[in-house]
Amino acid sequence: MDTYRYAQSQALFDRAVKVIPCGVPGHMSPAVNIPPSAYPIYAARSEGARFWDVDGNEFIDYMCGYGPMILGYGNPVVDEAAQRQSWEADLTMCASPKMVELAEFLVDMVGSMAWAFFAKNGGDVTNYATMVARSATGRKKMVAIKGGYHGVAPWMQALGHPGVLAEDHAHTLRIPWNDVGAFEQVIAEHPGDVAGFIATPYHVPTFYDSELPEAGYWQKIEALCRKEGIVLILDDIRHGFRLNMQGSHVHYGFTPDLVCYCKALANGYPISALMGTDTMKNEAAKVFYTGSYWYQAMPMAAALACLGELKRLEAPEWLLKQGGNLFGKMETLAAGYGFHLKVTGELSMPNVRLTDDPSGMLHQAWCAECTKRGVFLASHHNWFVSTAHDEEVVARTLEICDEAFQVIKEAAAQGRQAS
Amino acid sequence: MEYQRVKANLNLHAVLRNLETLVACDDKAAELIKSWEVTLQFSVLRGPALYLEFQNGRCRAGEGVHHAPDVRLFFLSARHLNRMMDGKASPIPLKGFTRLSFLTKEFPKLTDRLEYFLKPDEALLADDAFCEINTRLNLGVAAYAVRELATTDSMGRLNAASMPEGTLSIRVLPNGPSVSIVKENGGYAVGKPNPENPMAVMSFRDMGVANDLMNGKCDAFAALAKGDVSMKGKIPMIEAVNLLMDRIPHYLG
Numbered sequence: 001m002d003t004y005r006y007a008q009s010q011a012l013f014d015r016a017v018k019v020i021p022c023g024v025p026g027h028m029s030p031a032v033n034i035p036p037s038a039y040p041i042y043a044a045r046s047e048g049a050r051f052w053d054v055d056g057n058e059f060i061d062y063m064c065g066y067g068p069m070i071l072g073y074g075n076p077v078v079d080e081a082a083q084r085q086s087w088e089a090d091l092t093m094c095a096s097p098k099m100v101e102l103a104e105f106l107v108d109m110v111g112s113m114a115w116a117f118f119a120k121n122g123g124d125v126t127n128y129a130t131m132v133a134r135s136a137t138g139r140k141k142m143v144a145i146k147g148g149y150h151g152v153a154p155w156m157q158a159l160g161h162p163g164v165l166a167e168d169h170a171h172t173l174r175i176p177w178n179d180v181g182a183f184e185q186v187i188a189e190h191p192g193d194v195a196g197f198i199a200t201p202y203h204v205p206t207f208y209d210s211e212l213p214e215a216g217y218w219q220k221i222e223a224l225c226r227k228e229g230i231v232l233i234l235d236d237i238r239h240g241f242r243l244n245m246q247g248s249h250v251h252y253g254f255t256p257d258l259v260c261y262c263k264a265l266a267n268g269y270p271i272s273a274l275m276g277t278d279t280m281k282n283e284a285a286k287v288f289y290t291g292s293y294w295y296q297a298m299p300m301a302a303a304l305a306c307l308g309e310l311k312r313l314e315a316p317e318w319l320l321k322q323g324g325n326l327f328g329k330m331e332t333l334a335a336g337y338g339f340h341l342k343v344t345g346e347l348s349m350p351n352v353r354l355t356d357d358p359s360g361m362l363h364q365a366w367c368a369e370c371t372k373r374g375v376f377l378a379s380h381h382n383w384f385v386s387t388a389h390d391e392e393v394v395a396r397t398l399e400i401c402d403e404a405f406q407v408i409k410e411a412a413a414q415g416r417q418a419s
Numbered sequence: 420m421e422y423q424r425v426k427a428n429l430n431l432h433a434v435l436r437n438l439e440t441l442v443a444c445d446d447k448a449a450e451l452i453k454s455w456e457v458t459l460q461f462s463v464l465r466g467p468a469l470y471l472e473f474q475n476g477r478c479r480a481g482e483g484v485h486h487a488p489d490v491r492l493f494f495l496s497a498r499h500l501n502r503m504m505d506g507k508a509s510p511i512p513l514k515g516f517t518r519l520s521f522l523t524k525e526f527p528k529l530t531d532r533l534e535y536f537l538k539p540d541e542a543l544l545a546d547d548a549f550c551e552i553n554t555r556l557n558l559g560v561a562a563y564a565v566r567e568l569a570t571t572d573s574m575g576r577l578n579a580a581s582m583p584e585g586t587l588s589i590r591v592l593p594n595g596p597s598v599s600i601v602k603e604n605g606g607y608a609v610g611k612p613n614p615e616n617p618m619a620v621m622s623f624r625d626m627g628v629a630n631d632l633m634n635g636k637c638d639a640f641a642a643l644a645k646g647d648v649s650m651k652g653k654i655p656m657i658e659a660v661n662l663l664m665d666r667i668p669h670y671l672g
């Protein structure tokens with residue numbers, strides 16, 4: 001088939017770089033796509049599992065806006081609830097009753113959590129969680145995982161990045177994933193000074209394979225936190241509601257003190273939440289934390305509708321099964337061409353990578369060839385499945401993947417690399 | 420003082436050793452040294468050492484101590500060397516007194532020529548031939564500086580720790596200069612140009628793009644997005660190297 005061209009995207013980008021640093025800054029930057037010329041930069045329209053760029057090219061989206069989209073773009077139930085709320089009252093001079101309803105809904109649904117606090121972005125609540133942990137314990141150090149991502153506050157960013165001071169990291173201790181011994185060691189090195197431990201349900205480092213928790217890992221971490229009075233924070237921002245509606249901690253069988261939610265909470269409407277156990281409630285109440293738009297009622301109404309739909313559809317179970325179906329077939333397709341597709345992490349948001357070339361260039365070429373034909377695949381990050389990724393979408397995805405495998409195979413036979 | 424120590428390493432191993440490249444690509448520099456038959460040793464007390472062999476119209480740089488240099492220039496401290504590079508101090512000649520006039524009159528002509536290319540003004544950069552030499556030298560400085568920063572700068576060591584092992588090829592297309600940076604068994608080295616089977620490749624569309632980027636005249640993310648700069652392979656290698664390169668002006672800016 002003809003591959004896509006991106007003249008309009010590129011023309012817009014030329015305008016953008018004149019007035020916006022980087023043109024498109026942050027995680028949506030085209031610079032992360034390899035090569036950027038294979039990818040669209042601006043989207044014009046979206047529906048279900050698909051979006052259309054400004055050039056009119058159609059894509060099945062396996063990034064789901066980096067996770068927020070879980071019920072398909074333009075989900076009528078969520079969008080209607082949001083619109084109704086925006087007509088009634090969105091941001092006013094008082095909190096919305098929807099905030100109470102949403103907190104009650106979440107407390108009812110999420111295992112062991114007794115309260116909810118709302119903000120906008122994931123980083124708002126991971127940062128709040130660390131403040132609550134420090135306030136509650138009177139201690140300074142936060143233990144996090146090497147390669148773990150929790151947002152963009154200076155303490156969360158990698159040291160050495162522009163604008164980040166060594167002092168910003170003075171109280172963040174990074175240890176390897178799945179390494180209980182390393183946690184014991186930092187506790188011993190900082191006696192009585194570790195306030196919290198923060199990690200995602202399983203490890204999803206950018207550019208690398210995902211890693212599930214080893215058997216007993218979370219239980220050992222939990223036991224150490226209890227013994228040492230350390231606040232256990234689960235960053236469920238990316239994984240939340242893709243593994244278990246009661247929370248990913250229920251999926252893996254442990255109880256955190258604080259849980260952070262964001263991405264799939266409202267199918268794209270801007271809202272995040274920090275939840276906590278009963279004992280953390282007064283501690284959270286002491287920490288002043290707020291923002292101009294955090295009381296917007298529209299995303300709260302959207303979240304209620306989204307969570308209701310996710311529950312009704314038993315979305316996590318369905319996504320895990322559909323992921324198994326899709327990625328299983330994709331692996332078989334790859335094998336038919338003599339390629340090895342490695343699928344790591346849980347199947348509702350796995351990391352998928354061709355391992356046949358250690359540099360990763362072949363995988364980058366394959367993702368680019370898929371994207372240029374209508375299946376948007378990032379080569380550096382885990383992918384996401386939504387409930388809109390139905391049989392028709394899976395079938396079309398596999399057709400395009402198949403053609404892309406052919407293209408990279410032919411290129412390899414000619415001693416060159418596609419894309 | 421870490422700052423002085425790191426700066427001295429960069430001055431010796433990234434800047435001064437670049438005389439080798441300068442002589443190879445600039446006719447005027449080649450003309451200056453064509454009759455030089457001398458080996459200069461630069462040594463910092465409890466610090467880095469570098470020697471430069473001038474012979475048959477060529478310059479060869481070597482790390483560490485030469486077995487029989489003609490001239491030995493000694494620096495009491497890293498700071499002493501850095502002040503010499505800034506033109507504010509002189510080395511202590513321990514050997515080669517008969518060459519003092521060479522040191523005070525001839526050799527500075529070559530280092531001035533290096534400075535002429537490394538600290539350019541806008542008007543000079545508009546000239547293609549100048550631009551090419553500036554780019555070659557900057558690439559050389561960058562490659563060796565990355566190695567030094569990855570090993571001697573405490574922040575640089577942290578950034579480099581996350582760099583995967585393998586060879587990163589950096590090249591200016593279509594057939595401009597190329598350097599490579601190798602990480603192997605936790606050690607860092609500058610490898611040969613255009614290596615085979617690199618783990619990662621960063622390429623500049625042409626000399627102009629490379630030059631603009633190295634002189635801080637354009638936004639790297641925008642350049643990447645437009646394909647003026649491209650990368651493939653193990654991107655964390657490139658990210659780590661870029662962070663290290665970002666630290667160069669902190670010492671040599």
Ligand SMILES: Cc1ncc(COP(=O)(O)O)c(C=O)c1O
Nearest residue numbers: 121122123149150151235237238
């Ligand atoms: C696990 C995790 N935590 C935190 C964040 C930060 O969320 P936000 O970008 O909304 O601040 C992200 C975003 O990708 C994430 O994946």
